[in-house]
Amino acid sequence: MSQMLPEMFEALAQEAAPAIEDAAEADARFLEQTAANEDTALARIADNEKNLAGKADAIRARTSDDELVNALRDWQSERYQFGNGQYLLDKGDFGHILSRHFPGLWDGSTKAEQTFFGRGMSPQDVQDAIRGVLTQNRDTLISRGTNSIYQISGSYDGQSYVLGISNGHISQFYPLPRS
Helix, strand or coil: CCCCHHHHHHHHHHHHHHHHHHHHHHHHHHHHHHHHHHHHHHHHHHHHHHHHHHHHHHHHHCCCHHHHHHHHCCCCCEEEEECCEEEEECHHHHHHHHHHHCHHHCCCCCCCCCCCCCCCCCHHHHHHHHHHHHHHCHHHHHHHCCCCEEEEEEEECCEEEEEEEECCEEEEEEECCCC
16 A cells, blocks of 8 residues: 555646646736735825825915905995896905905815916906996896896906806806816
8 A cells, every 4th residue: 555655646746736736826816916906006095195185285275264354354345236136246245256266365165167267367357357247147137136046147358257146146256167
């Protein structure tokens, strides 16, 4: 029987060799896939870190409430009359518009497609643009009135804008992206 042992081991080795090769190849494929997954995970982590860094920059860029208050300190509310309707742009409305779309007073908040007034525009220019868009939509304002919520659009100085009306208040005003 002891003479048969070497032959038995030889036979077992021949049968086991392909299985061992298959296992080694499977291990190699597994390690390659693991490395690829790690690369993908590292890329995602790097992208997330870039995203967080961008958000941190936005937070640092936010304007303090004091800067907005100072910008509006001498500003007066304005009423616009169209037909029987009176439309109000008060400090709260104008402050909201400036803090969302005026580069020097931006509060850091964003929407899916964030737009800003041109760098050369002053708050007075923004107010003039609001007046211009309202005047372009005189008939709509008269027909729709002040007791609802709706948007109008128009252009001023070559730029297109959207203006939102909310129960007589000018609650929204922003530039459309240039195409």
